[in-house]
Amino acid sequence: MPEAPLPDAPVLEVAGLAKRFGALVVLDDIDFAMRGDEAIGIVGPNGAGKTTFLSVIVGAHPPSRGTIRFRGADVTRMPAADRCRRGIIRTHQVPRPFSGMTVFENVFTAATSGGGAGRDEAYQRSIESLALCGMMGVANRRADTLGLLDRKRLELARALGTNPVLLLLDEIGGGLTDAEAGALVETIRELRHRGIGIVWIEHIVHVLLQVADRLICMDAGRIIADGRPDDVMADRTVIDAYLGGGAG
Amino acid sequence: MSPLGSMRVQRWTPLSVGSVAVSVAVLVLLAFGPALFSPNVIDKLTTLFIYVLLAITWNALAGYGGLVSIGQQAFFGLGAYAAVRLTHAGMSVYPALILAAILVAAVSVPLSAFMLRLRAGEFAIGMWVVAELLHLLVNLDGLIQGETGTSLIALDAYSAVARRALTYWTALGSMTVLLVLLLVLLRSPTGAAIQAIRDSEEAAASVGVRVLTTKRVIFVVAAFGAALAGALWLSTTITFQPKTYFSVQWTAYMIFMVLVGGLGTFEGPIIGAVIFFLVGTWFGADGVWYLIGLGATALVFALFLPRGLWGWVDTRFGLRLLPVGYRVVAGREPPAVPAIQTPHIRS
Numbered sequence A: 001m002p003e004a005p006l007p008d009a010p011v012l013e014v015a016g017l018a019k020r021f022g023a024l025v026v027l028d029d030i031d032f033a034m035r036g037d038e039a040i041g042i043v044g045p046n047g048a049g050k051t052t053f054l055s056v057i058v059g060a061h062p063p064s065r066g067t068i069r070f071r072g073a074d075v076t077r078m079p080a081a082d083r084c085r086r087g088i089i090r091t092h093q094v095p096r097p098f099s100g101m102t103v104f105e106n107v108f109t110a111a112t113s114g115g116g117a118g119r120d121e122a123y124q125r126s127i128e129s130l131a132l133c134g135m136m137g138v139a140n141r142r143a144d145t146l147g148l149l150d151r152k153r154l155e156l157a158r159a160l161g162t163n164p165v166l167l168l169l170d171e172i173g174g175g176l177t178d179a180e181a182g183a184l185v186e187t188i189r190e191l192r193h194r195g196i197g198i199v200w201i202e203h204i205v206h207v208l209l210q211v212a213d214r215l216i217c218m219d220a221g222r223i224i225a226d227g228r229p230d231d232v233m234a235d236r237t238v239i240d241a242y243l244g245g246g247a248g
Numbered sequence B: 001m002s003p004l005g006s007m008r009v010q011r012w013t014p015l016s017v018g019s020v021a022v023s024v025a026v027l028v029l030l031a032f033g034p035a036l037f038s039p040n041v042i043d044k045l046t047t048l049f050i051y052v053l054l055a056i057t058w059n060a061l062a063g064y065g066g067l068v069s070i071g072q073q074a075f076f077g078l079g080a081y082a083a084v085r086l087t088h089a090g091m092s093v094y095p096a097l098i099l100a101a102i103l104v105a106a107v108s109v110p111l112s113a114f115m116l117r118l119r120a121g122e123f124a125i126g127m128w129v130v131a132e133l134l135h136l137l138v139n140l141d142g143l144i145q146g147e148t149g150t151s152l153i154a155l156d157a158y159s160a161v162a163r164r165a166l167t168y169w170t171a172l173g174s175m176t177v178l179l180v181l182l183l184v185l186l187r188s189p190t191g192a193a194i195q196a197i198r199d200s201e202e203a204a205a206s207v208g209v210r211v212l213t214t215k216r217v218i219f220v221v222a223a224f225g226a227a228l229a230g231a232l233w234l235s236t237t238i239t240f241q242p243k244t245y246f247s248v249q250w251t252a253y254m255i256f257m258v259l260v261g262g263l264g265t266f267e268g269p270i271i272g273a274v275i276f277f278l279v280g281t282w283f284g285a286d287g288v289w290y291l292i293g294l295g296a297t298a299l300v301f302a303l304f305l306p307r308g309l310w311g312w313v314d315t316r317f318g319l320r321l322l323p324v325g326y327r328v329v330a331g332r333e334p335p336a337v338p339a340i341q342t343p344h345i346r347s
């Protein structure tokens, strides 16, 4: 591991990042930096490139151009598994559970692989992650028997199993009741309190704003606004992007 | 730590302790086989052990690893061929069978570098192509005399009785070693990672699983098992004809046993091997109708009981005879380590 970074040094730094799928430009020259103690919300119309942004950061897709630095090291070419072992993890917008394994085994795998935990520590961490996500009741169920909400919870629980430094959340709050959304906000606050950096993509802005202290709006592969949530929500270009994009 | 401290992870249950004890007792009893059974039974059991070997290794590859190969006859044939070569070079037969399998496992490592880059269907067919290529290469060896083949003449050094017993013990030992090896592997964190890759390669990588390395482990173990089976088969039939050994029918047998018994369960393929063995014994393992019957049965299972006999038992009753999985239960044992530490401390 590199030496501990200075408190104010960014945990994640992205410079000149671009991603094309064939002729389609999905990310267009993105510069972005965040500290490890920040909680950042990302909003933007469907198709803005939010999910792809996370995919490139964690290494699921190689960038077409640009660099990604995590905790001081250039990880642009590093395999996804190694980035996770260094502490970046994302949840999937469309959940991807390990469907033939139990809920507990899903989280345990994350704890022993990305989390680098030995057996007993992995047990403990898995149980804690499941409890934090309200999943103890289904710990022994096969993941392919879960409904959508539990699959989303499992995405979060599994991510926590890796003991992350930086947690990238992709629309885990969609379709929740007010009470469930409130519980989710409490969970994310707790994670932040433990020192985990948060990036959270969500359409339900009022939920997001209960956690985020900085808001980013993406549109057409670019960051069009970045700053205090109130300022971003009042921004003319943001309002236009939403009206033009037809999402809300 | 209030309610969490009371949760713990259970791996062994009274049932699994019992069934492992019974399995060990059966294996010990089988070890005395040559003193207890008739020559005919000894030969039959030897065949059964080889079937089990084929079934459990293909299941590890396809059922746990998601690597569906229809070319495992590549290793089966190569194992037999390597045994022929080693004994020809003067090695005594039984050590040669084992060493042959180890050599094939070694060959499978560089092969995996190419094959594991292929996805699903490409991998399945690609392995068949590899088997065909190896078949042709082996045919070029002067010692084999093309399709005429050759025999394991070194076996003549043993009397018929000694040969029968030694082959039996080697097969029993090989099966036992592979069973234990796979049980240990699949119970380990690597076993969990292997299944994660099967279920979603991208998600597995995203939680830190090193996909290629992990797949390689299971690929090499499966190659080793198939090669060992091939070498053992050679010692039961004595003759080596490339086209019999490099035939896709071996993989068809493996698929049959695993689909009927239960893909991706530990117990299933063993049951599948026993069924396959009984079917072959009662109906005669010969002829077109036999093969058609096998194919039709496998198809019926794939359609109506996709997780096989044991998969059905597992879903229906949650029964696990072998301690491969994990169960979270309420219990009084204290947790072994404190809860999540601060995330920045990692090595």
Ligand SMILES: Nc1ncnc2c1ncn2[C@@H]1O[C@H](COP(=O)(O)OP(=O)(O)O)[C@@H](O)[C@H]1O
Binding pocket: A021, A024, A026, A044, A045, A046, A047, A048, A049, A050, A051, A052, A053
């Ligand atoms: N693997 C892919 N191949 C081709 N196009 C893709 C791929 N992934 C995403 N896209 C396209 O990139 C654009 C941005 O998608 P995405 O990142 O999912 O947006 P968002 O998460 O903001 O809704 C969309 O037009 C989508 O169709």
Ligand SMILES: [Mg+2]
Binding pocket: A050, A051, A052, A093
């Ligand atoms: Mg998205």
